[in-house]
Amino acid sequence: MHLYDDLQDNMNQLTNVLIVGVGGQGVLLASELLCDVAFLSGLDVKKSEVHGMAQRGGVVSSHVRFGKKVYSPLIAAGEADLMLSFEQAEAKRWIHYVKTDGWAVINIRKLVPPVAFLKEMNYPENPVEDVRKRHEHVLAVSATEMAQALGNVRTANILLLGVVSRFVELKKENWEQAIRERVPKGTESVNLKAFHTGRSLQL
Amino acid sequence: MAAQFMKRILSGNEAVARGCYEAGLHVATAYPGTPSTEILENISQYSEIYSEWSPNEKVAFEVAMGATFEGARALVAMKHVGLNVAADPFMSVSLVGAPGGLVVVSADDPGMHSSQNEQDNRTYAKFAGYPCLEPADSQEAKDFIADALKISVEYDVPVLYRMTTRVCHSKGIVNCQERKEYPVIGFQRDPKKFVVLPAHARVRHQWSTERLDKIRRFAENTSLNRIEPGDPKIGIITHGVTYQYVKEIVPGTSILKLGMTYPLPFNKIRKFFEQVERLFVIEELEPFIEEQVKAAGIECEGKKYWTNLGEMSPDVVMEGLIRAEVISKQKTVVKAEPVIPRPPVFCPGCPHRGVYYVLSKLKTVICTDIGCYTLGVLPPLNAGDTCVEMGASIGVAAGMTKARKIGKGIVATIGDSTFIHSGMTGLLNAVNNRSAITIIIMDNRITAMTGGQYHPGTGKQLNGSETRKVDLAKICKALGAERIKVIDPYDLKQTESVLKEEISLDELSVVITNRPCALYPPENRKQVCEIPFRVNHDLCIGCHACLRVSCPAISESDRLTEKNKTKSQIDTALCTGCSVCAQVCPVGAIQRIENR
Numbered sequence: 001m002h003l004y005d006d007l008q009d010n011m012n013q014l015t016n017v018l019i020v021g022v023g024g025q026g027v028l029l030a031s032e033l034l035c036d037v038a039f040l041s042g043l044d045v046k047k048s049e050v051h052g053m054a055q056r057g058g059v060v061s062s063h064v065r066f067g068k069k070v071y072s073p074l075i076a077a078g079e080a081d082l083m084l085s086f087e088q089a090e091a092k093r094w095i096h097y098v099k100t101d102g103w104a105v106i107n108i109r110k111l112v113p114p115v116a117f118l119k120e121m122n123y124p125e126n127p128v129e130d131v132r133k134r135h136e137h138v139l140a141v142s143a144t145e146m147a148q149a150l151g152n153v154r155t156a157n158i159l160l161l162g163v164v165s166r167f168v169e170l171k172k173e174n175w176e177q178a179i180r181e182r183v184p185k186g187t188e189s190v191n192l193k194a195f196h197t198g199r200s201l202q203l
Numbered sequence: 204m205a206a207q208f209m210k211r212i213l214s215g216n217e218a219v220a221r222g223c224y225e226a227g228l229h230v231a232t233a234y235p236g237t238p239s240t241e242i243l244e245n246i247s248q249y250s251e252i253y254s255e256w257s258p259n260e261k262v263a264f265e266v267a268m269g270a271t272f273e274g275a276r277a278l279v280a281m282k283h284v285g286l287n288v289a290a291d292p293f294m295s296v297s298l299v300g301a302p303g304g305l306v307v308v309s310a311d312d313p314g315m316h317s318s319q320n321e322q323d324n325r326t327y328a329k330f331a332g333y334p335c336l337e338p339a340d341s342q343e344a345k346d347f348i349a350d351a352l353k354i355s356v357e358y359d360v361p362v363l364y365r366m367t368t369r370v371c372h373s374k375g376i377v378n379c380q381e382r383k384e385y386p387v388i389g390f391q392r393d394p395k396k397f398v399v400l401p402a403h404a405r406v407r408h409q410w411s412t413e414r415l416d417k418i419r420r421f422a423e424n425t426s427l428n429r430i431e432p433g434d435p436k437i438g439i440i441t442h443g444v445t446y447q448y449v450k451e452i453v454p455g456t457s458i459l460k461l462g463m464t465y466p467l468p469f470n471k472i473r474k475f476f477e478q479v480e481r482l483f484v485i486e487e488l489e490p491f492i493e494e495q496v497k498a499a500g501i502e503c504e505g506k507k508y509w510t511n512l513g514e515m516s517p518d519v520v521m522e523g524l525i526r527a528e529v530i531s532k533q534k535t536v537v538k539a540e541p542v543i544p545r546p547p548v549f550c551p552g553c554p555h556r557g558v559y560y561v562l563s564k565l566k567t568v569i570c571t572d573i574g575c576y577t578l579g580v581l582p583p584l585n586a587g588d589t590c591v592e593m594g595a596s597i598g599v600a601a602g603m604t605k606a607r608k609i610g611k612g613i614v615a616t617i618g619d620s621t622f623i624h625s626g627m628t629g630l631l632n633a634v635n636n637r638s639a640i641t642i643i644i645m646d647n648r649i650t651a652m653t654g655g656q657y658h659p660g661t662g663k664q665l666n667g668s669e670t671r672k673v674d675l676a677k678i679c680k681a682l683g684a685e686r687i688k689v690i691d692p693y694d695l696k697q698t699e700s701v702l703k704e705e706i707s708l709d710e711l712s713v714v715i716t717n718r719p720c721a722l723y724p725p726e727n728r729k730q731v732c733e734i735p736f737r738v739n740h741d742l743c744i745g746c747h748a749c750l751r752v753s754c755p756a757i758s759e760s761d762r763l764t765e766k767n768k769t770k771s772q773i774d775t776a777l778c779t780g781c782s783v784c785a786q787v788c789p790v791g792a793i794q795r796i797e798n799r
Binding site: 022045058070074075077112113115116118 | 210212340369372373374375376444446447448450451516517518521537538539540541542543544545546547548582583747750753754755757758759769
């Protein structure tokens, strides 16, 4: 694996990124930001998710696609180059969207839904291991702890996008610009720090 | 540089708003409804356009209708089922026309992401004799507004602007332009046109039939419908977002993309048919295009391979093409594994929780309505027995009561915005016919489910400016209700004793809850928040009573009791301190943080 600091020539191909998590985790902000980076890179970009229940602890998934020309706003199952999951069980729910040679980046975070106590269905014992059994390329990241260490737990999402930036061919400057423009005023530097921490993670 | 500046990433709904701005729109109205809500929210940011939330879709339609009668360029937006509410003016204005221009946005919800049905509203265009435009992405969602207004003015006809959830909520890059101004012509008095007396209407029906013939000729030549020549082996007629999936799955094939799906350009379709060996119609939901193409004697295949249920996707398009033996199976996709569901629940601090917790214990029939509180139906609360459409709760409760003869004890639960939308006439009827039902108005002072929109009970207009705030208790009183109680839904004891008493009565009773939404508007959130609670693990006995109030802030912890039951824990970052869980804890283990 190597860092893509320069745009390569193969931009005719589409990049499909699926971002998943639980309502309230910031999935939509992360996908907005990724869209911005693709846009700033001069690419065509589309993004799709369903609103409505997002803030109420429901399942949230956002499809981001970019390249020379994008038609469908949705990624077909088995076509995602990369999945970023903010939560362990959600990674298991969506892993079938990832290409055989695609990557799953998973935040080591468990959010057990309130209905779990009804025992109709259990929260998986070890979702990351379940994903590993099905899929070769899995990267589990303790983003929440790392963000805490940086002094702002809310930067975990940006840190994860830093990890994502290793896998997609978009310029570092465009990432930095998009982060500066999207994050709350006053948190630019800590978010950029989080981004670089994720980007320089030993893989 | 300037060109770059005018390129933006917009959702379909934002693009419609931008299109309205550019096309010189004057007036826009709506009642919120997913997936259409953001259209008006975005239009309201353009000071050049007058915009309002109306109390329901029928009124919204009528206000837009008045504007077009005045010669203004008008738009009304609603979700698909909203058009059922507005169907009366929608159908009848066909005979009048839309002199200033009128665009009726119907945001359909294939797949029912947040709706009670998935009706295909293109049918309404045919029903009323209106042209139907269907944008396929954000760029078209913006551009087609200008086309729709042009058609509307030129043919004196309302235009049905049919969007779907996927177009409304997907984002893409849009080229924006400057606004073009148009004058408001002013009302031209003409009773034979604007007053549809039977004698006038008969003449107008003839006129509207001739109008549709003219639009048919337009459909043949408009660039809204375009043939994309390609491999002649198969030809695909498609529309809306389905076009994007087709382009993705079979690039290079011959496509007839219909931007205007009613009336259909049959000559163009015939020409396309002759160019290809096998003709398919791939469309989302009903075989609206397919049936008409077949009726015109043109051979085609469609719903034979693609279901009329649910939302289209690249996978659905591909599977149909495999069944039709157009493409061979290319990949084996691993199936999804079942993972514990995350049904939406009431937010922490939601005022509905206390009421539904009490109702779940009262063992009575609950006719509920459309809004956040419909979630009370889901486990573990399981409170709610019927829910059909906006405002139905009161009428249904009344009907059940009458059919039972000894009717009492049936409860109707309805939100403030839904009550104003279409619950008031139900109450009036229940009063008039002496229905002994208990109506609970869950007044959280906002239209919450759609993301926090103002309504006449909030005292604010769409643009945030202050206005007269109507008092729900006074409305109920004016409608003839004599027993009206106001309760605090955070107080379980009071809520339970009041509801028990009201349900036992032989007369109609209205109970109004008095706590605001914990989420909207965001500026209120701080007021809602009190000191959060925590679980004292020395006291917790692992009975899970607190989990039964269904709060996202409460979960099982890793700590076990002596009997190996999990103790509960509270996420203090989520807890708003509403105290409902503390009230149900039998051992007082849930305590405010200050007690630590």
